[in-house]
Amino acid sequence: MKRKIIVLLICIVSTISILPNCVMAEDKEEPEIVDDSFQIWDLASGLNIISAWFENGDTNLYVSIKMASIKPKLFLGISVLWSHNNVDYYASFQNNNYYFGYNTNGYLPWRMNDTSGNLDLENNIIKITVPLSEIGNPAKGEKIHNTWAMTHWSGFLGLNFHYPFDRAPKWGTNGKDYFIV
Numbered sequence: 001m002k003r004k005i006i007v008l009l010i011c012i013v014s015t016i017s018i019l020p021n022c023v024m025a026e027d028k029e030e031p032e033i034v035d036d037s038f039q040i041w042d043l044a045s046g047l048n049i050i051s052a053w054f055e056n057g058d059t060n061l062y063v064s065i066k067m068a069s070i071k072p073k074l075f076l077g078i079s080v081l082w083s084h085n086n087v088d089y090y091a092s093f094q095n096n097n098y099y100f101g102y103n104t105n106g107y108l109p110w111r112m113n114d115t116s117g118n119l120d121l122e123n124n125i126i127k128i129t130v131p132l133s134e135i136g137n138p139a140k141g142e143k144i145h146n147t148w149a150m151t152h153w154s155g156f157l158g159l160n161f162h163y164p165f166d167r168a169p170k171w172g173t174n175g176k177d178y179f180i181v
Helices: 002-021
Strands: 049-056 060-067 076-084 087-094 097-103 111-115 117-120 125-131 143-153 164-168 177-179
Touching (some): 049 076, 049 143, 060 087, 087 125, 097 125, 111 125
Antiparallel strands (some): 060 125, 076 143, 087 097, 097 111, 117 125, 143 164
16 A cells, blocks of 8 residues: 555656646747747847747647747748657748748758748737648647747748757757647
8 A cells, every 4th residue: 555655646746747848738928938048149130039839729730939029021030840750840930921841851851831820010929820630630639849949041042041040948958848739
């Protein structure tokens, strides 16, 4: 009996320690991705990421990015990246258009697809719609992980340079996991 109680306590403590790193639904107050470090690019208008978060409906994943300010510029991309089932995905606002894509081999080329979105200039939020059917149909409870966001050059002279200006969270880390609801 004593052993069962100890095992139960270990399970409870483990669950409590894991839950803060998991987000089950949209939460602008507790986003999966937060820019927690100062970078020189934070001073440049339109390059500073504040946070990013995920939410989903029955057929779409919605990726929202909060910026310090939004000033859509030619050749500027704002992207959120994540992984699911060994595939890397992204949602992006580039050159005043909305895209999503994926990569299965860890190298180039990334597949790029047009999609829809919303640009909320009053609250500095970009919201990108990604069809769940196009990103492997993640089921309820499945995890999206390795989440991060960046601002980058995009589409200059027909080339896509994805060198990040701002990265959230800081270099070498990822944001919280998101679970499909």
